[in-house]
Amino acid sequence: MTATEKIATQETATAKSVIAFPRISFWRTIVALIFAAGIYSMYARFALGLKASTNLTDPQPWGLWVGLGTLCGVGLSAGGFAIAAAVYILGLERYRPILRTAVLISFLGYCTVCVGMLYELGLPWRIWHPIVMWNRHSVLFEVSWCVMLYTTVLALEFSPALLEKLPWVRVREAYLRWHHSILIALVLAGTLLSSMHQSFLGGLYLITKGKLDPLWYTPYLTTLFYLSAIPAGLAVTIMAIYLCMRSLNVRVDFSILSDVSRVISPLLAIYGVFRAVDLINRGATQYLWMWRREETQLFWLEIVLLVLAPIVLLSKEKVRKTPQYLYWTCAVIVMGFMTNRLNVSITGLQASSAMYYTPKWTEFAASLATITAAAVAFRYAVIYLDILPKNSQPRRGLASHAPVHA
Amino acid sequence: METTRAILVDITKCIGCRSCEQACKQIHGFPMDTEAKLSSTALTVVEEHGDRFVRRMCMHCEDPACASACLVGALKKTAAGPVTYDGSKCIGCRYCLVACPFSVPRYQWTKLVPYVTKCDMCAARQAKGQLPACVEACPVQASISGSREEILEEAQRRILNDSKYVKHIYGSDEAGGTSVFFISDVAFEKLGFVAAPKQAMPVLTANALGDGPTVILVGGALLSGLYWITQRRTQVALAEAREKSEKEGR
Numbered sequence: 001m002t003a004t005e006k007i008a009t010q011e012t013a014t015a016k017s018v019i020a021f022p023r024i025s026f027w028r029t030i031v032a033l034i035f036a037a038g039i040y041s042m043y044a045r046f047a048l049g050l051k052a053s054t055n056l057t058d059p060q061p062w063g064l065w066v067g068l069g070t071l072c073g074v075g076l077s078a079g080g081f082a083i084a085a086a087v088y089i090l091g092l093e094r095y096r097p098i099l100r101t102a103v104l105i106s107f108l109g110y111c112t113v114c115v116g117m118l119y120e121l122g123l124p125w126r127i128w129h130p131i132v133m134w135n136r137h138s139v140l141f142e143v144s145w146c147v148m149l150y151t152t153v154l155a156l157e158f159s160p161a162l163l164e165k166l167p168w169v170r171v172r173e174a175y176l177r178w179h180h181s182i183l184i185a186l187v188l189a190g191t192l193l194s195s196m197h198q199s200f201l202g203g204l205y206l207i208t209k210g211k212l213d214p215l216w217y218t219p220y221l222t223t224l225f226y227l228s229a230i231p232a233g234l235a236v237t238i239m240a241i242y243l244c245m246r247s248l249n250v251r252v253d254f255s256i257l258s259d260v261s262r263v264i265s266p267l268l269a270i271y272g273v274f275r276a277v278d279l280i281n282r283g284a285t286q287y288l289w290m291w292r293r294e295e296t297q298l299f300w301l302e303i304v305l306l307v308l309a310p311i312v313l314l315s316k317e318k319v320r321k322t323p324q325y326l327y328w329t330c331a332v333i334v335m336g337f338m339t340n341r342l343n344v345s346i347t348g349l350q351a352s353s354a355m356y357y358t359p360k361w362t363e364f365a366a367s368l369a370t371i372t373a374a375a376v377a378f379r380y381a382v383i384y385l386d387i388l389p390k391n392s393q394p395r396r397g398l399a400s401h402a403p404v405h406a
Numbered sequence: 407m408e409t410t411r412a413i414l415v416d417i418t419k420c421i422g423c424r425s426c427e428q429a430c431k432q433i434h435g436f437p438m439d440t441e442a443k444l445s446s447t448a449l450t451v452v453e454e455h456g457d458r459f460v461r462r463m464c465m466h467c468e469d470p471a472c473a474s475a476c477l478v479g480a481l482k483k484t485a486a487g488p489v490t491y492d493g494s495k496c497i498g499c500r501y502c503l504v505a506c507p508f509s510v511p512r513y514q515w516t517k518l519v520p521y522v523t524k525c526d527m528c529a530a531r532q533a534k535g536q537l538p539a540c541v542e543a544c545p546v547q548a549s550i551s552g553s554r555e556e557i558l559e560e561a562q563r564r565i566l567n568d569s570k571y572v573k574h575i576y577g578s579d580e581a582g583g584t585s586v587f588f589i590s591d592v593a594f595e596k597l598g599f600v601a602a603p604k605q606a607m608p609v610l611t612a613n614a615l616g617d618g619p620t621v622i623l624v625g626g627a628l629l630s631g632l633y634w635i636t637q638r639r640t641q642v643a644l645a646e647a648r649e650k651s652e653k654e655g656r
Contacts, residue, residue: 049517049520050513050515051515058444058509061504062500062504085629089636091636091637091639121497121498121499122496122497122500122513123496124498126496129495135474137473137608137611137612138477138501140476140499140501141477141478142618143477188629191625191629192629195625196621199621204501207505207611208505209610210600210602210603211507349504352600353509
């Protein structure tokens with residue numbers, strides 16, 4: 001069996017098992033279990049309180065929901081603005097076929113962030129307070145406005161995919177015409193807002209001087225957060241499109257993804273160099289070799305996964321050109337990125353808080369359920385909307401279910 | 407001008423009677439059990455470090471990290487000195503807990519409608535001309551209060567006139583200066599005091615926030631410029647193609 005045949009059989013197998021509606025399949029069972037755990041976590045969080053649903057304490061007031069839900073959620077949603085800017089502002093038409101997917105991922109990513117915020121806040125019904133109560137000295141204030149505005153921009157950017165399905169021709173045409181006229185303004189605003197948002201998330205930790213470990217505390221946290229978000233966001237976009245190709249019967253020119261991956265390694269290299277220069281400038285290199293410290297170990301895990309391994313892997317043409325290899329390389333980048341954000345938000349603050357925080361299972365379950373919900377939404381969007389072009393010949397196992405847009 | 411109030415805690419005088427803790431719990435209606443660490447029902451505690459007693463409480467910074475961090479402005483440095491908390495604005499993000507260099511604010515983790523708790527230097531009592539409850543309760547004047555200038559002068563006088571004191575007033579430059587000061591005859595780091603940065607914490611984020619407008623202006627201009635170039639190139643390419651096809655057509 002050749003590699004392609006193997007992938008094809010796998011694809012059919014996955015497609016078959018996932019799509020047939022009433023059948024209980026492996027993935028459906030997993031999703032159902034995640035949702036069941038998620039519903040219990042929701043109950044625990046909102047009916048029993050933060051103490052019952054989290055392991056958060058006064059010395060560690062921000063945990064997984066901030067580290068994973070917000071910092072990773074926003075960071076990994078950076079693909080949308082990067083691809084939109086590339087297509088509309090730089091005129092790189094080559095990436096237009098994957099634009100909608102990238103924007104959809106970002107939009108859903110931001111939705112998970114907003115939902116996660118409701119879990120995270122002690123008084124979630126006051127989530128609107130920042131709209132009327134302003135403190136412009138607060139980084140978090142800027143962050144909250146960026147979330148609100150950029151989620152709106154993403155919703156507008158993505159809206160044609162939904163509204164073009166409206167059966168009323170005149171409403172539809174009028175909306176699409178209006179959308180066309182504001183599109184470039186949306187993309188410009190989105191690029192700026194999203195850039196600021198990515199940076200300000202790093203900026204949140206500028207005030208933790210003296211608390212955050214020197215391996216991570218730097219006045220350039222803003223720049224570093226921005227520089228690392230773009231390659232990670234692109235990696236997520238590649239992963240999602242690869243999965244669509246494998247299991248959702250869509251047709252994408254793989255060389256587009258290869259080209260995206262060619263951009264990733266220079267971006268990671270710039271990040272790595274910036275990081276190294278910053279560590280040397282601050283005289284923090286002494287901490288690099290204190291192997292006994294957990295901080296040092298996790299720092300190196302982060303550097304290997306986010307910078308070193310991907311740059312080596314992506315330098316090989318075979319990796320860039322083989323879908324499966326590229327997928328796993330992107331997975332490594334995403335893991336490295338998540339390690340970085342969790343290091344800043346949890347590992348780096350552990351020593352000063354004298355508290356060893358491990359998230360409670362309900363914290364994992366709530367985050368996982370939110371992310372799974374976004375993944376399910378993504379899947380159905382790709383199936384029912386025109387996000388990616390579909391193969392005109394539906395594969396067996398898909399025929400009964402997926403509508404085919406020839 | 408209104409005088410800024412401050413508290414001085416002289417660790418050499420504290421006898422560990424915990425009257426301050428009790429007084430604080432009493433006026434807030436908290437359960438009276440002694441607690442080892444600050445909590446949402448203990449806004450000040452007397453910690454034992456060796457044979458010294460160290461009272462912990464909010465430091466009431468001159469330029470507080472918590473107030474700059476609070477996105478809805480629930481935490482405020484008042485002109486009278488205390489850093490106060492307006493629970494009706496709070497959304498429960500807990501960024502103040504993250505931001506505080508002294509790790510003072512506490513959260514009501516067990517409650518379904520949780521708020522942040524911390525000492526407010528009895529702002530309401532002081533406004534009526536009364537002393538903070540803890541200061542009033544201290545039987546040996548280990549804690550005294552007064553205007554910030556008087557209190558700093560007094561602290562200065564004590565550490566200069568008596569050689570047993572460490573020659574530093576904790577709070578004079580920590581986090582850019584506070585309104586609660588400690589003097590001691592044992593090195594502060596041995597008594598559980600953190601080596602807080604000697605600068606006003608909000609400065610750390612002010613620079614990044616100040617960059618915001620610049621980023622919007624410069625970034626906006628840059629992106630618009632790039633977009634213009636892209637548009638121009640498309641137009642030129644289109645015109646060239648048209649010209650070419652016209653020539654060929656002829």
